[in-house]
Amino acid sequence: GAVVSQHPSWVICKSGTSVKIECRSLDFQATTMFWYRQFPKQSLMLMATSNEGSKATYEQGVEKDKFLINHASLTLSTLTVTSAHPEDSSFYICSARDQPPALQETQYFGPGTRLLVL
Amino acid sequence: AQTVTQSQPEMSVQEAETVTLSCTYDTSENNYYLFWYKQPPSRQMILVIRQEAYKQQNATENRFSVNFQKAAKSFSLKISDSQLGDTAMYFCAFMSYAGKSTFGDGTTLTVKP
Numbered sequence: 210g211a212v213v214s215q216h217p218s219w220v221i222c223k224s225g226t227s228v229k230i231e232c233r234s235l236d237f238q239a240t241t242m243f244w245y246r247q248f249p250k251q252s253l254m255l256m257a258t259s260n261e262g263s264k265a266t267y268e269q270g271v272e273k274d275k276f277l278i279n280h281a282s283l284t285l286s287t288l289t290v291t292s293a294h295p296e297d298s299s300f301y302i303c304s305a306r307d308q309p310p311a312l313q314e315t316q317y318f319g320p321g322t323r324l325l326v327l
Numbered sequence: 328a329q330t331v332t333q334s335q336p337e338m339s340v341q342e343a344e345t346v347t348l349s350c351t352y353d354t355s356e357n358n359y360y361l362f363w364y365k366q367p368p369s370r371q372m373i374l375v376i377r378q379e380a381y382k383q384q385n386a387t388e389n390r391f392s393v394n395f396q397k398a399a400k401s402f403s404l405k406i407s408d409s410q411l412g413d414t415a416m417y418f419c420a421f422m423s424y425a426g427k428s429t430f431g432d433g434t435t436l437t438v439k440p
Contacts, residue, residue, distance in 0.1 A: 241426050247370075252418065252430045300370060306426045315362070316428060318372035 215319035232303030239305035333431035350419030
């Protein structure tokens with residue numbers, strides 16, 4: 210099956226610093242990647258949809274200047290949390306969609322990144 | 328906008344027994360996909376089963392099967408012969424043809440020995 214990786218898997222940073230999280234599709238090309246945020250024992254909340262070569266589409270309530278998304282290639286999307294604060298601490302998950310959409314349409318999830326802002 | 332409702336925050340089942348997790352959704356779209364995902368303590372999302380809305384036949388994957396009622400907008404998951412490794416949080420998800428997904432709040436399933 211298709212594999213999506215995320216790096217780093219775990220990051221601790223000081224308040225006010227920026228953190229970059231990478232999401233890679235390892236064995237397929239992904240024109241579309243999605244970024245989610247998940248708090249403990251809660252659901253996944255879609256933050257933004259990332260399309261290769263174009264600007265990301267953010268969900269309502271998500272600060273685009275706070276969460277910078279770049280999808281520079283068909284296999285890489287990055288999420289940068291700028292000027293991180295403790296309330297940004299969370300579990301961030303990316304997913305990727307096949308291109309072209311496969312007959313077995315689905316999303317492939319990365320393993321997630323745990324961010325702790327001190 | 329789509330909504331997905333999982334009305335059972337927690338469930339438990341004895342090993343080898345059968346359990347059904349419920350899910351309802353609301354959408355105005357006619358074509359879409361539905362999924363059940365499993366999230367163990369590692370928090371890696373694992374696809375359990377998928378269903379295309381245009382297919383009337385219920386999807387099955389080994390011990391996992393769904394009861395898809397399109398008119399009722401219901402999509403329940405049945406786990407047969409429950410195993411200890413099935414213990415996890417289960418999410419029902421709706422995905423539009425554009426690829427945007429909406430998740431339910433999840434059901435924590437505990438399989439007891």
